[in-house]
Amino acid sequence: MVARCLSVAGGAVAGRGRRLVKAIAEAALPPSVVVWRGSGLVRRVALTFDDGPSDLTRAYLDVLESAGARATFFVVGELCAKNPVMVGEISQRGHELAGHGYSHRRFPSLCKLGLLRDELYGTARLLPADPRARSMVRPPHGAVSPASLAACAGAGFTTVLWSRDSGDCRTTQASEVVARTLRAGIEPGMIVLFHDGQSWTLEALRTVVTRIAGAGHEMVTVSELLGRRGCPWFFAVRSAVGDPCHG
Numbered sequence: 001m002v003a004r005c006l007s008v009a010g011g012a013v014a015g016r017g018r019r020l021v022k023a024i025a026e027a028a029l030p031p032s033v034v035v036w037r038g039s040g041l042v043r044r045v046a047l048t049f050d051d052g053p054s055d056l057t058r059a060y061l062d063v064l065e066s067a068g069a070r071a072t073f074f075v076v077g078e079l080c081a082k083n084p085v086m087v088g089e090i091s092q093r094g095h096e097l098a099g100h101g102y103s104h105r106r107f108p109s110l111c112k113l114g115l116l117r118d119e120l121y122g123t124a125r126l127l128p129a130d131p132r133a134r135s136m137v138r139p140p141h142g143a144v145s146p147a148s149l150a151a152c153a154g155a156g157f158t159t160v161l162w163s164r165d166s167g168d169c170r171t172t173q174a175s176e177v178v179a180r181t182l183r184a185g186i187e188p189g190m191i192v193l194f195h196d197g198q199s200w201t202l203e204a205l206r207t208v209v210t211r212i213a214g215a216g217h218e219m220v221t222v223s224e225l226l227g228r229r230g231c232p233w234f235f236a237v238r239s240a241v242g243d244p245c246h247g
Contacts, residue, residue, distance in 0.1 A: 031226070032134075033153045034144070037163035038189040038225035043217045046191045046225040047071040047209075048162065050100050050138060053079055053086040054197030060205065061093050067209035069219035071095050073196065074138040074160075077102030077123035084126070091128045096221035098136040098160070099123035107152070108145035116151050136160045136222060160222055162193040166208075168201040177204035186215050191222060 026036055038046065049060065052075050064071055073090050075097055080087050090097055101107070102122040110116040120137060137157040139148065144159060152159050164187070167180035177200060181192060194201050212219060 029149075032158060033149055034159040034161065035191075035222075035226060036161045037191050038222075039227075040187065040189040043188050044220050044225055045186065045188065045212060045217050046222045047194065047219055048074060048138070048160070048191060048222060049194050049196045050074045050140075051076060051079075051104070052196030053083045053090065056197050056199065056202055057086050057090065059202055060196060061090065061095070063202065063205050063209060064095070064219075065093065067213045067219065069209050069213070070221050070224065071219065072098060072136075072160075072222040074098050074100035075123070075127070076100050076104050077119070077126055078104070080123065080126040087126065088128075096223055097127045098138065098222070099127070099157075100138050101140045104140045106141055106143040107139040107148040108143055111145065111148040111151055116148060117155055120152065120155050120157055130223075134158055134223075160191065162191045163187070164190045164192045166192060166194050166201070166204070168195050168198060168204065172198075172200050174200045174203035174207075177201055178207045181208050182211060186212055186217055188217065189225065191225065 022036070025034070038044065047064075047069065049071060052060075052073055057073075073095060075087065075090075077099065087097065099120060100123070101110075102119045105119070107116055107119075110119055123137075124135060135157045136159075137152055138160050139152075142161055144161075149159055164181065164184070166177050168177045171177065177194075181204070194205070209219065
């Protein structure tokens with residue numbers, strides 16, 4: 001049933017149907033496999049940035065620092081290989097790094113081709129290691145399938161999606177990004193999706209972090225939000241799911 005629901009979630013389902021599928025998957029799948037948000041019991045939120053590093057990453061870091069915010073950057077392996085200095089700076093300035101694929105291709109397609117593990121490990125090798133933390137990954141475009149989720153879990157990665165979409169990939173107006181991010185209010189535990197390398201996102205970020213901080217919420221990394229340290233269940237997950245991308 002879960003596999004069927006996730007297959008639908010990856011297809012052309014919109015509105016209430018997509019929300020229902022997400023709710024079912026969220027209830028059925030353990031957080032070791034996939035997460036959308038953290039606990040709502042503490043006034044903490046996680047800001048996340050996909051598709052970097054970029055020429056604007058340092059400016060993003062400056063804005064985050066001005067608000068005392070820590071964030072998670074889901075980075076593309078190819079870009080990390082070209083800009084290792086910026087990868088190091090993100091880490092040195094107190095932020096978290098996790099993979100967003102090596103080539104930014106959709107995970108379900110890579111899984112069918114038997115290439116997903118190479119994408120996962122190829123990016124992970126370029127990032128600072130944290131032996132205390134469970135490895136995380138965000139699929140490009142948020143595209144998942146039952147097989148790709150199982151393969152990521154079996155390889156030792158938790159798939160991190162989001163509970164609040166800033167919509168910054170569907171507009172070039174900073175005011176719209178601010179509105180989409182904050183219109184529904186600031187919810188404790190929310191994971192917010194932004195994208196690196198966009199001037200309008202950078203402009204919006206200044207307002208977003210100021211309002212979140214002003215509302216008394218701490219901006220932390222995804223690992224901090226989830227309290228994820230260690231992975232005692234990894235081998236159980238791996239033996240249970242095997243590697244569906246390799247039969």
